[in-house]
Amino acid sequence: MLRYLTAGESHGKALVSILEGCPANLSLCEEDINRDLERRQEGYGRGPRMKEIEKDQAEILSGVRNGKTMGSPIALRIPNRSTELFDKAITELRPGHADLAGALKYNQKDIRNILERASARETAAKVAVGAISKKLLSEFKINIFSKVLEIGGAKKEKEWKKLIDEAKEAGDTLGGVFEITITGAPVGLGSYVHWDRRLDGNFAKALMSIPAVKGVEVGLGFSQAAMVGSKVHDEIFYNKEKGFFRKTNNAGGLEGGMTDGQPIILRAVMKPIATLKKPLKSVDLVSKKACEALVERSDVCAVEPAAVIGEAVVAVALANAFLEKFGGDSMTEIKRNIAGYRQQIRKI
Numbered sequence: 001m002l003r004y005l006t007a008g009e010s011h012g013k014a015l016v017s018i019l020e021g022c023p024a025n026l027s028l029c030e031e032d033i034n035r036d037l038e039r040r041q042e043g044y045g046r047g048p049r050m051k052e053i054e055k056d057q058a059e060i061l062s063g064v065r066n067g068k069t070m071g072s073p074i075a076l077r078i079p080n081r082s083t084e085l086f087d088k089a090i091t092e093l094r095p096g097h098a099d100l101a102g103a104l105k106y107n108q109k110d111i112r113n114i115l116e117r118a119s120a121r122e123t124a125a126k127v128a129v130g131a132i133s134k135k136l137l138s139e140f141k142i143n144i145f146s147k148v149l150e151i152g153g154a155k156k157e158k159e160w161k162k163l164i165d166e167a168k169e170a171g172d173t174l175g176g177v178f179e180i181t182i183t184g185a186p187v188g189l190g191s192y193v194h195w196d197r198r199l200d201g202n203f204a205k206a207l208m209s210i211p212a213v214k215g216v217e218v219g220l221g222f223s224q225a226a227m228v229g230s231k232v233h234d235e236i237f238y239n240k241e242k243g244f245f246r247k248t249n250n251a252g253g254l255e256g257g258m259t260d261g262q263p264i265i266l267r268a269v270m271k272p273i274a275t276l277k278k279p280l281k282s283v284d285l286v287s288k289k290a291c292e293a294l295v296e297r298s299d300v301c302a303v304e305p306a307a308v309i310g311e312a313v314v315a316v317a318l319a320n321a322f323l324e325k326f327g328g329d330s331m332t333e334i335k336r337n338i339a340g341y342r343q344q345i346r347k348i
């Protein structure tokens with residue numbers, strides 16, 4: 001079972017993650033993690049902070065020796081390169097953020113104490129942990145990909161880049177939809193026997209944990225509402241070479257909360273960025289007077305990085321289901337377990 005914790009603020013000293021439960025003897029180096037950290041910083045429409053100030057690099061503090069995991073907790077540190085705002089107090093509430101509910105809940109008069117942790121900066125720590133999970137899964141030929149499907153309603157890159165330019169010019173922001181595809185997952189990860197073991201539910205929770213993600217689809221997703229069953233469900237076939245197989249994958253690789261052996265297809269929608277250069281109407285937390293929402297360096301659109309974060313959080317959820325089924329303390333043990341399961345399936 002993989003467990004992880006993250007700590008750190010947007011403009012604090014560093015982000016840290018601890019990943020527990022990673023088996024021993026997985027080859028792992030900082031570059032495996034830094035590649036995805038770099039991808040998280042890219043994307044058309046990102047603000048100046050990503051381009052100029054941050055170049056995220058993870059330092060492995062524990063759990064790895066001579067390029068291999070040891071089975072002990074893996075601690076990671078990603079230093080923050082921009083910390084100058086950390087001491088600046090803020091009272092102008094920002095609609096669409098954690099500011100108001102957070103200030104009331106934690107009894108704060110300085111919104112900085114809320115936004116520093118609520119910021120999507122924390123997702124760098126998630127991506128680092130996700131990169132390790134991806135590396136583990138890739139050893140078993142399970143791979144995770146992502147792509148942006150639409151931004152601001154436009155489905156072509158050229159069109160959405162234009163929309164992002166226009167939104168930037170107007171002091172506005174955009175959201176969109178990204179898709180995650182997982183190939184190579186064996187049949188039977190996750191389970192129908194209890195609600196918290198359903199893999200579709202765990203994927204949805206993982207994706208919804210990304211700030212600004214407001215909906216998740218599996219396979220045909222919401223479009224099924226307008227379809228008849230005969231056009232939705234993936235019929236089952238069998239022959240000696242392939243065993244059981246399907247000709248369609250409308251279920252998105254998940255049936256009964258379990259992988260069905262087909263590619264897993266997930267989509268998530270991200271709301272438009274909440275900080276607008278042309279500020280929204282708001283209220284000052286302390287004076288209670290009308291004001292404009294605070295504007296700090298902000299992205300115009302962050303769907304591309306959200307897709308990279310999506311890969312990471314989904315990787316952790318899948319690695320968990322994988323280890324639940326094939327779990328062992330070392331890579332050798334897991335390889336033996338999965339080989340035995342594959343043999344068992346062939347004999348059924």
Ligand SMILES: Cc1cc2nc3c(=O)[nH]c(=O)nc-3n(C[C@H](O)[C@H](O)[C@H](O)COP(=O)(O)O)c2cc1C
Nearest residue numbers: 096097098118120211212274275298299302305306
């Ligand atoms: C990669 C990424 C980057 C983001 N960048 C910003 C940003 O620059 N400005 C902003 O206002 N919100 C940004 N957000 C969204 C906010 O973090 C999010 O909307 C806010 O924390 C409130 O959470 P909620 O939308 O889930 O309710 C970003 C989200 C992600 C995933």
